[in-house]
Amino acid sequence: MAREPIDPDGRNEVVKPPRDLRSKVRVLSGREAAQFDPVKSAEAALERLSGDFENWMEDEARTLAAAWADIQSDGLDEDRSQVLFRAAHDIKGQASTLGYPLVGAVAGNLCHLMEHVDTPALPLTLVAQHVDAIRAMVQEKARQEDNPTARALVERLADVTDDFLTRQSDGK
């Protein structure tokens, strides 16, 4: 593999990788490309999968609710907080793909709150409101981004969270 020092004393160097994936991949000819579009093909594959998305979203919401139930019954500690965070983080990452963008927004807000507040200082009522909101939105199949009730909920939770974080950073 080719090496090229990039500073006078030779402590840093640029290395050319020995393998080039272009040798394993071919750019399709115009005729072939007209018959096969990888992106459209992947989108079609996802569409075929989408019949399962509602069940998957319900399952993710159940996982979040179960993590919250554990905190309610056994108390909040670092481990249980992490389990709740991971469940919210999964929903944040997947909800849009599964067709529930506003649920993803609530989960994102919950992650934002948990990332900026130490576990013992977490406002549990506000956390519970996020969990309840996600559960309700999934139960009511609030998939549309213009769903007025869901949108109001998202905005309100984001406002309350921002207020809390502002007060906390101001030391109030």
Place this chain on the structure above:
Amino acid sequence: MPLPNLDLSELRVLIAEDNPYMRQILRMMLIGYGVRTVFEAEDGAEALELVASSAPDLVLTDWLMPIVNGAELTRMIRQMPAPTCFLPIIAITAHTEKRRILAARDSGITEVMCKPVSARGLYLRIANCILNPRDFVRSPSFFGPDRRRFQAPLHNGTERRGTGIADGYTLDETGELSQSQENAAVATGRAGASDPSRRGGAPVRQVRTSGQGTV
């Protein structure tokens, strides 16, 4: 710019993702692109074993995983003997805060994709890894893909790494998150406060890199 349609049938791809649904989504996308050989790992530790035993050409890794997370997996791969240490690694993460993206870059990933994943966004990154491979940089404290895709020997400007100067992050396609928004969030100590996805706006995703000072 139109994407080239590639024959990816010979490509061997490893998915490291603890969530079974996201794993299935990624697998279906890869199969849709025409990839025939897909390996799956439920965590970073299993992924490391598969890297050693199955010789994948490309790794897609979630960032938040149990046991060995995406950052640790990346660092471990970069410490393996050549040619494995040069594996292209695409980090797929639900984190949208700039400090997280910078941390991912500094652990040695090749590309980053913020969830939600889209078929186009993921294809773009895979195609980038193949058609525009990065050179690697070895220094006493780092081994990984060069943030600059192309060398500019005549460049006489300021060294940006670690100086706090804007890194020139841009987003592809919809441009959901601007550099100035992110800088504002970081500058005010409210990283993520500008994240529109928190309010159900356009989701932050598909952080793309361009020019100098990129992931």
